[in-house]
Amino acid sequence: xxxxxxxxxxxxxxxxxxxxxxxxxxxxxxxxxxxxxxxxxxxxxxxxxxxxxxxxxxxxxxxxxxxxxxxxxxxxxxxxxxxxxxxxxxxxxxxxxxxxxxxxxxxxxxxxxxxxxxxxxxxxxxxxxxxxxxxxxxxxxxxxxxxxxxxxxxxxxxxxxxxxxxxxxxxxxxxxxxxxxxxxxxxxxxxxxxxxxxxxxxxxxxxxxxxxxxxxxxxxxxxxxxxxxxxxxxxxxxxxxxxxxxxxxxxxxxxxxxxxxxxxxxxxxxxxxxxxxxxxxxxxxxxxxxxxxxxxxxxxxxxxxxxxxxxxxxxxxxxxxxxxxxxxxxxxxxxxxxxxxxxxxxxxxxxxxxxxxxxxxxxxxxxxxxxxxxxxxxxxxxxxxxxxxxxxxxxxxxxxxxxxxxxxxxxxxxxxxxxxxxxxxxxxxxxxxxxxxxxxxxx
Amino acid sequence: xxxxxxxxxxxxxxxxxxxxxxxxxxxxxxxxxxxxxxxxxxxxxxxxxxxxxxxxxxxxxxxxxxxxxxxxxxxxxxxxxxxxxxxxxxxxxxxxxxxxxxxxxxxxxxxxxxxxxxxxxxxxxxxxxxxxxxxxxxxxxxxxxxxxxxxxxxxxxxxxxxxxxxxxxxxxxxxxxxxxxxxxxxxxxxxxxxxxxxxxxxxxxxxxxxxxxxxxxxxxxxxxxxxxxxxxxxxxxxxxxxxxxxxxxxxxxxxxxxxxxxxxxxxxxxxxxxxxxxxxxxxxxxxxxxxxxxxxxxxxxxxxxxxxxxxxx
Numbered sequence: 228x229x230x231x232x233x234x235x236x237x238x239x240x241x242x243x244x245x246x247x248x249x250x251x252x253x254x255x256x257x258x259x260x261x262x263x264x265x266x267x268x269x270x271x272x273x274x275x276x277x278x279x280x281x282x283x284x285x286x287x288x289x290x291x292x293x294x295x296x297x298x299x300x301x302x303x304x305x306x307x308x309x310x311x312x313x314x315x316x317x318x319x320x321x322x323x324x325x326x327x328x329x330x331x332x333x334x335x336x337x338x339x340x341x342x343x344x345x346x347x348x349x350x351x352x353x354x355x356x357x358x359x360x361x362x363x364x365x366x367x368x369x370x371x372x373x374x375x376x377x378x379x380x381x382x383x384x385x386x387x388x389x390x391x392x393x394x395x396x397x398x399x400x401x402x403x404x405x406x407x408x409x410x411x412x413x414x415x416x417x418x419x420x421x422x423x424x425x426x427x428x429x430x431x432x433x434x435x436x437x438x439x440x441x442x443x444x445x446x447x448x449x450x451x452x453x454x455x456x457x458x459x460x461x462x463x464x465x466x467x468x469x470x471x472x473x474x475x476x477x478x479x480x481x482x483x484x485x486x487x488x489x490x491x492x493x494x495x496x497x498x499x500x501x502x503x504x505x506x507x508x509x510x511x512x513x514x515x516x517x518x519x520x521x522x523x524x525x526x527x528x529x530x531x532x533x534x535x536x537x538x539x540x541x542x543x544x545x546x547x548x549x550x551x552x553x554x555x556x557x558x559x560x561x562x563x564x565x566x567x568x569x570x571x572x573x574x575x576x577x578x579x580x581x582x583x584x585x586x587x588x589x590x591x592x593x594x595x596x597x598x599x600x601x602x603x604x605x606x607x608x609x610x611x612x613x614x615x616x617x618x619x620x621x622x623x624x625x626x627x628x629x630x631x632x633x634x635x636x637x638x639x640x641x642x643x644x645x646x647x648x649x650x651x652x653x654x655x656x657x658x659x660x661x662x663x664x665x666x667x668x669x670x
Numbered sequence: 671x672x673x674x675x676x677x678x679x680x681x682x683x684x685x686x687x688x689x690x691x692x693x694x695x696x697x698x699x700x701x702x703x704x705x706x707x708x709x710x711x712x713x714x715x716x717x718x719x720x721x722x723x724x725x726x727x728x729x730x731x732x733x734x735x736x737x738x739x740x741x742x743x744x745x746x747x748x749x750x751x752x753x754x755x756x757x758x759x760x761x762x763x764x765x766x767x768x769x770x771x772x773x774x775x776x777x778x779x780x781x782x783x784x785x786x787x788x789x790x791x792x793x794x795x796x797x798x799x800x801x802x803x804x805x806x807x808x809x810x811x812x813x814x815x816x817x818x819x820x821x822x823x824x825x826x827x828x829x830x831x832x833x834x835x836x837x838x839x840x841x842x843x844x845x846x847x848x849x850x851x852x853x854x855x856x857x858x859x860x861x862x863x864x865x866x867x868x869x870x871x872x873x874x875x876x877x878x879x880x881x882x883x884x885x886x887x888x889x890x891x892x893x894x895x896x897x898x899x900x901x902x903x904x905x906x907x908x909x910x911x912x913x914x915x916x917x918x919x920x921x922x923x924x925x926x927x928x929x930x931x932x933x934x935x936x937x938x939x940x941x942x943x944x945x946x947x948x949x950x951x952x953x954x955x956x957x958x959x960x961x962x963x964x965x966x967x968x969x970x971x972x973x974x975x976x977x978x979x980x981x982x983x
Contacts, residue, residue: 309735335736499822631949
């Protein structure tokens with residue numbers, strides 16, 4: 228018995244020492260620096276392949292550097308990233324989310340670095356227009372949005388686009404090459420389509436399971452009735468801004484009337500956003516109104532039959548829609564490799580290779596100097612939709628940035644509005660109440 | 671302790687009257703603490719300490735990252751007037767019906783049927799019906815999301831038998847999302863209830879059944895007079911377990927309707943999650959968690975108390 232124990236002990240010790248030996252010699256040979264990046268840009272497939280390939284190239288040009296890309300879905304990333312960064316063992320570089328729920332927290336808790344130093348070094352100031360930078364600016368106390376130092380940098384432009392099925396329009400007797408250029412014309416077209424389509428088929432296919440489908444879709448209507456600058460000021464908590472304005476209430480009533488008239492698929496609350504894009508690509512609905520980051524899904528299914536346009540403007544003539552830039556990349560204040568992280572960001576955002584790969588995945592580089600490849604009419608149309616709105620200062624940003632609980636409030640309110648359980652004025656009041664409650668904590 | 675030298679001495683000691691400071695055999699001894707130490711350490715470390723911690727956090731206004739401010743009981747006073755929290759508890763009450771009451775009734779009916787008419791392959795059914803208990807909640811939620819899908823098997827079946835007008839996107843429907851989630855809970859828990867009851871029935875003396883039959887009791891009478899009273903303990907255990915399950919349910923709700931549509935499936939645990947991880951209100955989330963824990967304690971105590979009283983009666 229005793230002897231067996233001794234033998235066992237010796238074996239165990241041997242294994243242990245051998246293990247230690249291997250570990251040290253291995254460690255000495257390959258002194259790798261590993262950078263961990265967190266991203267949620269994997270929308271089937273979104274930017275995922277672009278980031279993967281660019282990181283591989285980055286590793287090749289930087290021997291001894293390993294890029295560890297971690298993809299998470301949006302909700303689980305923003306739900307865990309503050310604590311992961313605070314723990315010190317979180318990502319070196321990560322996406323956050325503009326607005327009070329995530330970025331304000333990261334700034335206030337000093338978990339991310341201001342980027343001024345790198346903006347100078349890499350001339351990033353040339354990337355976006357002056358007003359666009361607002362979405363990355365925060366005062367260091369995390370209270371004022373839209374002013375103060377810059378804390379983030381984004382890879383792509385995002386815009387909610389009206390995608391349409393050309394073949395279906397043609398079969399119903401409409402010309403897909405002369406689409407309406409005013410909101411009134413678009414609204415009228417929807418009504419005509421409803422009358423011609425069989426009841427079981429929706430005019431607009433939509434997925435609102437996650438709750439952002441209608442936050443996005445509403446932008447086109449909102450911009451037709453309300454000034455884009457007022458919408459942005461409200462998100463930035465500029466004093467005196469309000470949501471319950473006559474314009475917004477009219478726009479909400481219009482959205483409700485679309486639901487009442489049966490323009491949407493009846494199961495919109497049970498269908499996911501990307502899933503609905505997939506269903507549209509398979510021929511459901513004449514329109515899908517959603518993020519241009521899903522344009523690959525749509526292109527794959529519809530091929531030549533798909534068209535894309537910006538949501539047509541209201542009487543004011545300003546092209547506007549929900550949109551901005553993609554999730555902001557941040558550098559952790561606890562990373563040992565901040566400079567290397569900035570270099571990686573510069574590579575995946577501004578390099579020629581990066582822009583080429585992004586266009587290749589139907590993603591729109593945020594870098595204003597990018598040019599869409601010729602001989603790709605679909606991509607040109609999607610890019611044009613973004614440029615039209617961006618150049619018209621019509622990007623309405625994302626409404627949920629306005630407070631930490633705004634996302635849930637909007638999710639609830641849109642679902643109730645569309646089901647006819649609340650009125651346009653009722654919803655406007657509920658949303659403004661949420662805003663007021665949070666606004667008090669900022670004063 | 672010189673007597674310990676031989677085995678014979680032990681026998682002598684047993685015959686000798688016990689000294690007063692010597693504990694009776696079977697009396698608790700301090701060594702007992704050593705035996706429970708590993709379990710106790712785990713319990714203190716992973717259950718008790720977090721519980722105390724949560725209560726402590728609930729007294730602060732805290733975003734989870736920066737310095738926290740002591741606010742006393744103000745989180746509780748805001749919880750008291752929070753209509754979202756109140757409606758989440760109402761939704762929980764609905765879920766208790768589906769997670770606890772219906773499964774217990776179903777389990778009892780199944781047990782009654784099985785004890786009167788034993789079926790072949792009973793062991794197989796017992797295992798099969800218990801199986802949902804062993805599957806992770808996320809997997810169950812995924813499977814049922816598919817079943818409830820607008821183009822899923824449930825709606826397909828309804829349409830096939832000519833009830834197409836009843837077909838709907840169940841989890842996206844204001845009135846049906848909560849019952850739909852409840853049904854998942856029923857499916858998960860009724861097997862557990864049945865297994866508990868069937869094993870309980872086996873310890874009811876068969877003489878009682880014989881007596882009931884001799885007295886001419888029918889199936890219903892026999893069930894009410896013999897089976898149900900004999901299963902009181904098991905019914906109580908099942909009710910407590912399933913009620914706790916209903917109140918804490920998070921995984922299935924989060925992975926199906928996630929509180930929607932329009933907040934109709936918001937449950938306290940979901941609301942706690944939203945406050946802690948989305949709204950950056952960790953202190954308030956801790957208060958919600960504490961209220962939920964107290965509610966569970968109180969409900970479990972009531973169930974056990976009522977059961978106790980009816981036993982004495």
